[in-house]
Amino acid sequence: MKPHPVAALKNKLIAAWKMFLSLFKTDWDLFDYPIVFRAHAVDPAYANTRLKWHLFTASIVNWWVMGGGGETKQEALQDLEKTFARRKADMAVAGKPLPRPGVHVPIEFASQQEIGAYPELADDFVQRVLNLDWAWISDESSLWDFHEGADNGALIARIREVYGVDVSDIESGRLSEILQRIATKQVPG
Numbered sequence: 001m002k003p004h005p006v007a008a009l010k011n012k013l014i015a016a017w018k019m020f021l022s023l024f025k026t027d028w029d030l031f032d033y034p035i036v037f038r039a040h041a042v043d044p045a046y047a048n049t050r051l052k053w054h055l056f057t058a059s060i061v062n063w064w065v066m067g068g069g070g071e072t073k074q075e076a077l078q079d080l081e082k083t084f085a086r087r088k089a090d091m092a093v094a095g096k097p098l099p100r101p102g103v104h105v106p107i108e109f110a111s112q113q114e115i116g117a118y119p120e121l122a123d124d125f126v127q128r129v130l131n132l133d134w135a136w137i138s139d140e141s142s143l144w145d146f147h148e149g150a151d152n153g154a155l156i157a158r159i160r161e162v163y164g165v166d167v168s169d170i171e172s173g174r175l176s177e178i179l180q181r182i183a184t185k186q187v188p189g
Helices: 005-022 073-093 119-128 153-163 175-184
Strands: 035-039 056-060 067-070
Touching: 005 035, 035 073, 056 073, 067 073, 119 175, 153 175
Parallel strands: none
Antiparallel strands: 035 056, 056 067
């Protein structure tokens, strides 16, 4: 959803200001980045799902996948702080520099190397188990990404029905592990 033109201009100005200020530091923390808050109306239809709708979100301008949510602005900011700290630590371990405050940070897609080992099976799985015409799945995709229920039981039962393979012991629900099990017809134990 695109922000209102006035909000978009405000975001650009905040991003430019934070970028300018970042020239005087080399180690940035969350508050060196342009942060915006949004209030949301909660859809009552989602009240009984495991997915949580937040009244407020906090996000870094131009960094599309960096955000946090909560019932208050403060909770949203605290959630954003945790997400940012994890991302900063992950990037340090990977030897990657943190993006400069204010710059556009492109979306990075997870690898498809493991999923790519079974392209026909992946397509078949998406259609016959997930009941979708198509889906982009990565090595990080899991059963949890494709439903709102409290557990993966229905999809695990569907996998057993379609492929005759039990994957109930794959706690992560990662599709790469499930496809490997189906492809090799491994039995847990």
